[in-house]
Amino acid sequence: MPPDVVRPTSRDIFLVCLKMGAFSFGGGLSGWIYREFVERHRWVSDSDFNATLALSQILPGANVINLVICFGEDLAGFKGALSAFVGFLIGPVLGVIGLYYFVNRLSDPTLLSVGLAGVAYVAIGLLILICWRGLRGTFRQPEFLPVVLIVALLVSGFGFPVLLTVLLVAPISIALAIWSSRRNG
Amino acid sequence: MDEDNVLMRLVILLVPLSLASIGGGASILAGIERGVVGQYGWFSHEEFLNLFAVSRASPGPGTMLSTLIGWRLEGWTGAIVATLAVYVPSSILCYVVYRTTNLSRERNWYRILRTALAPVGTGLVIAGVINITRISGAGLSGLTMSFAAFFALLMFPRLPLPLMLVLGALISLALFRVSYM
Numbered sequence: 581m582p583p584d585v586v587r588p589t590s591r592d593i594f595l596v597c598l599k600m601g602a603f604s605f606g607g608g609l610s611g612w613i614y615r616e617f618v619e620r621h622r623w624v625s626d627s628d629f630n631a632t633l634a635l636s637q638i639l640p641g642a643n644v645i646n647l648v649i650c651f652g653e654d655l656a657g658f659k660g661a662l663s664a665f666v667g668f669l670i671g672p673v674l675g676v677i678g679l680y681y682f683v684n685r686l687s688d689p690t691l692l693s694v695g696l697a698g699v700a701y702v703a704i705g706l707l708i709l710i711c712w713r714g715l716r717g718t719f720r721q722p723e724f725l726p727v728v729l730i731v732a733l734l735v736s737g738f739g740f741p742v743l744l745t746v747l748l749v750a751p752i753s754i755a756l757a758i759w760s761s762r763r764n765g
Numbered sequence: 766m767d768e769d770n771v772l773m774r775l776v777i778l779l780v781p782l783s784l785a786s787i788g789g790g791a792s793i794l795a796g797i798e799r800g801v802v803g804q805y806g807w808f809s810h811e812e813f814l815n816l817f818a819v820s821r822a823s824p825g826p827g828t829m830l831s832t833l834i835g836w837r838l839e840g841w842t843g844a845i846v847a848t849l850a851v852y853v854p855s856s857i858l859c860y861v862v863y864r865t866t867n868l869s870r871e872r873n874w875y876r877i878l879r880t881a882l883a884p885v886g887t888g889l890v891i892a893g894v895i896n897i898t899r900i901s902g903a904g905l906s907g908l909t910m911s912f913a914a915f916f917a918l919l920m921f922p923r924l925p926l927p928l929m930l931v932l933g934a935l936i937s938l939a940l941f942r943v944s945y946m
Binding site for chain 1: 786787788790791795811814816820822829833836845856860862866872875880882886891892894895896898901903908911913915917918919926931932934937941
């Protein structure tokens with residue numbers, strides 16, 4: 581943190597996270613976190629942001645929650661991390677329940693289901709985009725393509741539990757990554 | 766339904782998924798679907814699709830689907846229990862790893878883990894897409910809409926998502942009206 585920047589209290593962290601969580605529509609959230617923590621408040625340096633982002637993407641859980649927990653810990657210890665976690669989730673929890681409540685009062689059940697199916701199809705399109713980006717990354721290292729296929733097949737085809745699948749496949753994939761990083765120097 | 770029993774089952778279902786959610790909420794969609802629709806039969810296919818749609822149209826990190834599921838089953842208690850069950854385990858793991866590792870020194874390890882785990886996450890999201898499409902009963906029109914949305918977002922990444930979702934609802938309603946008349 582630059583010397584002229586005041587260290588935030590856990591209350592400051594709570595309020596920033598509350599705002600970001602409540603108005604975060606449709607992803608792109610890590611960009612917003614960057615603007616708030618790095619550019620606007622200068623609580624976090626650019627290189628710390630990138631290293632922490634990498635960690636939060638590797639670990640299970642929502643990237644953005646992981647990210648603000650790490651920053652909260654950095655800036656104000658455990659209380660900071662807890663404030664970030666709670667602050668970030670309040671908006672989305674109320675938002676999703678409020679929206680459900682609202683749309684259910686909007687129209688008759690048949691039309692509602694038809695309309696929501698349309699929303700779901702678009703949302704599936706967004707998931708396909710996530711798959712596409714992931715696959716494009718994997719094609720750059722084609723030795724990992726079987727990992728993608730095996731995971732999808734185990735979970736979707738054979739109904740394997742998700743955690744079991746991860747515990748089975750991740751070690752193999754890590755071994756593969758170590759092997760290919762040694763081979764490439 | 767016995768309340769404690771439902772809450773307990775929800776926790777037992779969601780905690781392992783939390784620890785497996787590599788790449789975020791989308792990766793455990795298949796697991797949630799199989800649990801609440803297949804295993805416990807708490808929701809019909811149609812209800813689940815509705816919950817999925819609402820959760821994707823709300824603000825928040827990826828998916829708040831589990832919160833909504835908890836709310837539908839056991840009201841506010843269910844919502845809070847489900848939210849905590851899906852976010853606390855992964856958050857504790859992140860907190861502990863962050864505190865015990867040194868970001869700058871272990872960058873090489875991060876790179877290797879990222880290379881290794883990204884394909885696992887992608888595989889999970891693909892499984893989610895397959896499962897949700899399977900239960901959506903999407904005909905040709907549904908699949909066409911999904912792929913149209915995919916191509917639109919691919920070509921124009923700045924398209925506002927809420928607008929796209931509303932458009933999806935309107936097109937779906939229009940198609941319904943046409944087939945009804």
